Amino acid sequence: MHIMGMMKFSYCVLLFGCLYHVESLSTLARSTCTFENATCICWHQYNAVYVNCSGGNVESIPGFNDSVIWLDLSHNRINEIRLQTIPKHLIHLDLSWNEIKNVTRGVFNSLPELSFLDLSYCKIHYVEEGSFSDLHNLRHLNISFNRNVGFASLPNLTFHLNKTRIGSLHLNGITCRTGAGTTLKRHHLDLIGTNITELSLESNRLEICERDVIKNLPKTLELLSMAKNRLKTGIYVLEFALMTGLKVLNTSFQQNPSFCPACVLDPCRDKKENFANTAGDSINGYEQHYDYNSPQTINWTIYSPPNLETFDFRSSTLYLLNTDVSVHAPNLRHVYFQHNFIVSLTKNFRMKNNSIVSFDISHNFCSHVSPQIFEDSRHLKHLNMSHNYLGQDLGKDTEGQLFKNLESLEMLDLSFNKIASLPKLLLGNSKRVRFINISNNRLSDWKISMSGMSKLVLLDLSQNKLTTLDENARTNIERVFKHSNLSIDLSENVLQCSCKNEEFLTWMSENEHHFINIDNYTCSPPNDGFSFKTLKKSVISLSKSCKSYLGWYVGCAVALAVFCSFVTGWLLVKNKWKIRYIIYKSKQKFGWIKQPSIHGSTSVNYEHDIFLSYSGCTLMFVLNEVIPRLEGNRNMKLIIKDRDYLPGFPKTDNIMHSLQESRKTVCVVSKTYLESRWRDYELNMAKIEGIVDRGRLDFVILILLPEVCKSGYPSKIMDLVMRNCYVEYPEEPCAYDDFWEKLVNMIES
Incomplete structure (x- = not known):
């Protein structure tokens, strides 16, 4: 069961009888009725009258006949409770969201059958001692969110509640929203002798409880909510073990203030204590001593x-x-x-x-x-x-x-x-x-x-x-x-x-x-x-296309079997890069190669966008043009061997890891590049990576410098040139922007 549902379980049980009648409205005849200055909705059931006058802008409680047992006067402008106008057989009374400032003793003494009373959100300032002691059948009392009540009024509010049948007491938000943390003291709650099962003290800036406060709570208490406060650790925590009837304890959302701009100008001030027994009380009800020479590790x-x-x-x-x-x-x-x-x-x-x-x-x-x-x-x-x-x-x-x-x-x-x-x-x-x-x-x-x-x-x-x-x-x-x-x-x-x-x-x-x-x-x-x-x-379409490739592979296998002695040597030379790639992948699979870690992912699937392959003579071109254009302007993440390779790893491992963790490989091709053995290794391994693992050769993109274009394309890059996997770097500065735009489009395709 969800925790919030459990926190309200007992409340729902107390209200079940009343809410049952409300849910039955669809089967009862409802009518508009008028009581003095109030227009309400009425319905009858079992010779009893139910009246809903909520939200009617009523300023005073109108007169009702004694057949009314259920009365809702919430969301009005009532500022005074007049005993003469309240029906004597009332069971349910909702006065929430009104402007009642004072609750005095005797105002409810003619309501012996009242079991539900809601006075929340009423701007109450003063509660006289024993105001609710005459409600002998009272089961549910809600005084929540009357910010001016304060803990100082709790002795008056709970005085002689043991004469009632109180089962649910809601005291949420009865202190000001802002200020220093509050303390719940022993004399605040006079609940000894009651059979209360639910107590709620939420949103009260409660920071700590005096000794014996928790201990003196009724053993019948099943649900205690102290959420949305500022609770700190204290001796009182040990007293929870004495609450033999407690089933639900809610202390959530501690020290989590909500954003409240209006609280800055809130005129609310906490009511000062006026109780003789408060003198000399320490924060926990007694002096605390701590031996600083004792061991700091405690089990x-x-x-x-x-x-x-x-x-x-x-x-x-x-x-x-x-x-x-x-x-x-x-x-x-x-x-x-x-x-x-x-x-x-x-x-x-x-x-x-x-x-x-x-x-x-x-x-x-x-x-x-x-x-x-x-x-x-x-x-x-x-x-x-x-x-x-x-x-x-x-x-x-x-x-x-x-x-x-x-x-x-x-x-x-x-x-x-x-x-x-x-x-x-x-x-x-x-x-x-x-x-x-x-x-x-x-x-x-x-x-x-x-x-x-x-x-x-x-x-x-x-x-x-x-x-x-x-x-x-x-x-x-x-x-x-x-x-x-x-x-x-x-x-x-x-x-x-x-x-x-x-x-x-x-x-x-x-x-x-x-x-x-x-x-x-x-x-x-x-x-x-x-x-x-x-x-x-x-899937059917894919299977057909895969079968056509399978036939081609079978034909090649037969041809290789016939000409095995001649073709084997030729294949070894032609596919030397692929063989080296497969050997590396096998070592990688069995964990024989320690992988370098190069961080900085900007892609969902790969750690980097581009692995840049270049020779030493084009380093200044890389530093002055490639990095500013792609990393600076396009927010791409490049692997630059002179910057990102980690020391202590073989060069081949660094190269292969860079290829595998990059979305594309870009080669800056110069004459020196074509003559370099290591650049030849990077280029060919990039091709194999594109064909074998990526399934596409456009994984490799060539930047052909003018010195290469003028002398004709070498055979080692013709396969990429024929597939338009290259872009020529212009000699004229006016064409630079078009070149970089074309390169970025090829990378992002």
């Missing part, structure tokens, strides 16, 4: 109320880093810690023998969670760890220790965690999981074993870097298809729509009904001949 054990089920501490600037603390909360089921600063949850944070069902630590900048945290979380069903930095921790959990004990888990949210990979055994014991959200990460493959996840209905992998799902992943998912109507979201990934990915695309078309948002899937790189909106037709 804390926090005891929660024994029957507490829901604890909400969201958005309260909680900071945890290597905290050594044990929490004893045997009946706690719902915990909300989102939007705090829980940077790390180590093994020193312990929650033994807990019964937590929902746990939310999203939006916490958390980078480390120890497996011991969930050792006793066998009841956990909903776990939200989104919007953190857990990518590295999750990627290293190859043995599946973190979630090993989450056998009851049904919902897992790991979105927005910068996850690059997830190990196979991460969810090995979570067979009951129904919803998995790993969207908005950096996944390039799916390795998690889904064996036994027969109840899984949603797998959200959207907004990652998936190009395909390999055979093992598809087999895993097919097992789930047999037991569950699983829906998968792969939208906003980088799916390849090529012959290389034909098996995956065919599998997708066969299981199209399992993929949600499939109309929004796109190909990367874009393929005009393939559309996910007509997936089956596109």
Whole structure:
């Protein structure tokens, strides 16, 4: 159940009878009725009259007959409560949003049956002692957002409430909106002897409670809300363990002031205390002593109320880093810690023998969670760890220790965690999981074993870097298809729509009904001949084109078999660059090559826009023209070998990594460039990268300097020239702008 719904549960129970009648209006005859100067809406049920006079600009309470039991006078201009005009058998009275400044004793003494009274937003300044003590059937009292009441009026307000049947007391916003933090003192709340179940003290700038304030609250209290205050740690925190009946504790949104320009000129001033017992009280009710020579490392054990089920501490600037603390909360089921600063949850944070069902630590900048945290979380069903930095921790959990004990888990949210990979055994014991959200990460493959996840209905992998799902992943998912109507979201990934990915695309078309948002899937790189909106037709068309290439490959293979002895040597020479490229990729695949790290991504798929290949004689051209034009004016990110290569790595590794992490390769071709062995290596490896991995030769763009154009194009660049993958650098300055514009268009195409 959502936390806000739980906070209002008891309030809804108290109002159920009254609201039931309101919901039944559609079946009752309503009519317009007039009482003195007020025009209202009336309806009858079971010989009783219900009257709604809200929003009628009424300035005084009109006279009603005693058959009225339900009366709504909210949103008017009433400034005084006249006893003579209020029906004697009234059960429900709503006077909220009026201009009543004083509440005196005796004003309600003729209403013995009144159970619901709402005086919120009434600009009340003064409450006389015992004003509500004669309402023996009063169950719900709301004095919220009367900013001038103040904590100083609480003794009068709660005086002899034990003579009533009070169950719900709302005291939200009864102090000024601005000012120093307030203190809740022992004499403020006279609730001893009541059977109150709900108490709300929100938005009161409450900073600390005196000793015994929490202790003296009725044991019948089930819901306590102290949200939107400024609570600080104090001895009073230990008294919560004595609240044996408490089930819901809401201390969310601490020290989170809302933007309020009007508060600057707010005339509200906190009412001064006038109570003899306040003299000499310290901030906690007694002097605090601290031994500064004692050890600074303390193993804390926090005891929660024994029957507490829901604890909400969201958005309260909680900071945890290597905290050594044990929490004893045997009946706690719902915990909300989102939007705090829980940077790390180590093994020193312990929650033994807990019964937590929902746990939310999203939006916490958390980078480390120890497996011991969930050792006793066998009841956990909903776990939200989104919007953190857990990518590295999750990627290293190859043995599946973190979630090993989450056998009851049904919902897992790991979105927005910068996850690059997830190990196979991460969810090995979570067979009951129904919803998995790993969207908005950096996944390039799916390795998690889904064996036994027969109840899984949603797998959200959207907004990652998936190009395909390999055979093992598809087999895993097919097992789930047999037991569950699983829906998968792969939208906003980088799916390849090529012959290389034909098996995956065919599998997708066969299981199209399992993929949600499939109309929004796109190909990367874009393929005009393939559309996910007509997936089956596109796959058939792709298969035909791939088969034609297959026949060509078979013919070549036969020819090679016949002329093997002659052609082998020729192929080795002709394809030496491709062979070197394949050897490098193989070493890279098996981790035999240490990859340099060059940061600065401006692209979705690649770390850099351009890898610039040039010889030493054109360095000044690069510094004075290329970098200012492309990085300065066009905001592109270039890899410049003299600037960006990292020392300590082989030159070949730097070159290959630069090619793989760049969207395009631009070569500044001069005569010296054509004679350089290393520039020849860069050029040919760039061609192979474009053909093999990118599937297009326009991955390479040549800038031909005038000295090359005049002497004719060499054979080593003719393949690129014939495909118009080049641009000539002009001799005339007037043509420079056209040259750079053409180059940028080729790069961005």
